[in-house]
Amino acid sequence: MKQLERARWRCRRGLLELDLTLERFVDEHYVSLGEAERRQFEMLLDLSDNDLWDMIALKKKPTDMRLQYVLSLLQAI
């Protein structure tokens, strides 16, 4: 219950770049994600702002390669 709202709130970040990118991602993709992918997204949200942004913008490799699919969606935003 309220999974979408919870995810949306956790997209509130310290960097405006992330606020904008994650908000667009949730609007465009979240409802069509499967359970496993939603968990991947939550794991990405647990990263610190700069690390997450580097992975999205500078295409740094995630430490956990299982995150790559959702990350590729974020990179394409």
Next chain:
Amino acid sequence: MAIVTRKFDAVIVGAGGAGMRAALQLSEAGLKVAILSKVFPTRSHTVAAQGGIAAALGNVTEDNWHWHMYDTVKGSDYLGDQDAIEFMCRQASEVVYELEHFGMPFDRLDNGKIYQRPFGGQSQNFGGAQATRSCAAADRTGHAMLHTLYQRNVQANTQFFIEWMGLDLIRDEDGDVCGVTALDIETGEVMAMQARATLFATGGAARIFSASTNAFINTGDGLGMAARAGIPLEDMEFWQFHPTGVYGVGVLISEAVRGEGGYLLNKDGERFMERYAPHAKDLASRDVVSRALTMEMQAGRGCGRDADHLLLKLDHLGADVIKARLPGIREIAIKFANADPIRDPIPVVPTAHYMMGGIPTNFYGQVVAPYKTGPEEVVQGFYAAGECACVSVHGGNRLGTNSLLDILVFGRAAANQIIEDLKKNQHHKQLPPDATDKALARLARLEGQKDGENVAQVSDAMRKTMQTHCGVFRFPDMLKQGVAKMSDIAERARQTAIRDKSRVFNTARVEALELDNLIEVAMATMVSAEARTESRGAHARDDFPDRDDNKWLKHTLYFNEGRRLDYKPVRLKPLTVESFAPKPRTY
């Protein structure tokens, strides 16, 4: 609704740099500290600070705190309080070394000392050669600071309330502050957090403008709570605009681009900064460049169909330089402006960046207001630090790298003052019977509102009004209309309705409550700006282009009740040195 009350020695609202620096000091002194944050602490907006921390360590070139003080007073356009500025600059080295001992990964010189780099507005010998004063951890200084302080707070047993939002201040009939009412965003639970000391460290509020570099969380919650509780807001007309935010989204394009040789163009392809600042050109100070962009657009030389932005060109630097030195900037331009700077210029506009005003405090972090007999009476039990506070060390205009210094110095100073004050006040004051009434009434109003206003639409109207009527350049008729428009919008904000009435993770409700706070900040800004008939620092009036020290060398105080204004003198007398008398501010 039955309200749970919990008792703490100190409650802090906001877990950015200022809040966590204060929390650490208090927890290490053995006090029971609660710190509330809407988001996980290391995701506070402090994370966005790249430039560094100003401190006259003299590790690279000769330096001393007195020169730093001069730069800060001058930068403030003489509106800064010189006692507070001396206090801050004298303590700068100590708070930086302290942070180093906490484990902050500062960049190093070969000799092992903290590396320092030059930054705009810093000089040697009272306006002489460029000083080298900024201590940094790569371009991640804010990030490193937050992580360092968070780890130390966990060790010190600070109690974090994560995803909690402050709703309203609790003040008793003596005017003393006894705590804060707060909302658990996850469960919807409301709690009265009773405390012998309440510290606000809620950061900035530039989300009142359409073009803003601030993260979404920067909604001025502390200022809203303070204003509703009868505390004035100081110098709210002073907002720093960064000249190069990405058009339409606000994301910051750092000064580094112009430092590397990028420059601004108007629609005729003219490098217009040469006309406004023949020497410094595109590297002139932020307020000068922001005003130049605005004047170009007003003269019809803006770019695009609506002539509403300008272009930042850097393709002449070459693909190799851009990829090597500005990779982050390139990605931001591609993502948010759909422009690859290797080929295309970046569309930019002046963008609201930093709030110089805030909750009035002295340099001990105590909130002061003219509410009893004197103009600067201490509000017992109430403290503020960081961007939400107005000490005032930034006056009319903040210098880069002074904000991280501000949060360290005054986060710590407020905590030290709290430790002293709590030795005298051993017991909690009794909560007044109406302690939570104000917060519960706001929630009940929102709960019961039918056919009300849409939160997003009212927010949008507020942001557009602030941007159009109270932006970089201010015109008398526009300000006057702006006050009337904001009054209407504030009225609409009192009738917002939300469809989701549930308790768990009701983000629509949080956004409606945030709007209440933004409206207080916006109203204070518009009314204060309309009244100040001079140009000083970041406040630039078309009808009064000059600074007027005879009439306006004073701080504005805005009271939400009746939207009344009052003023108090600038503290021109430093603690130990001679006062810096106002001079024309030229760079």
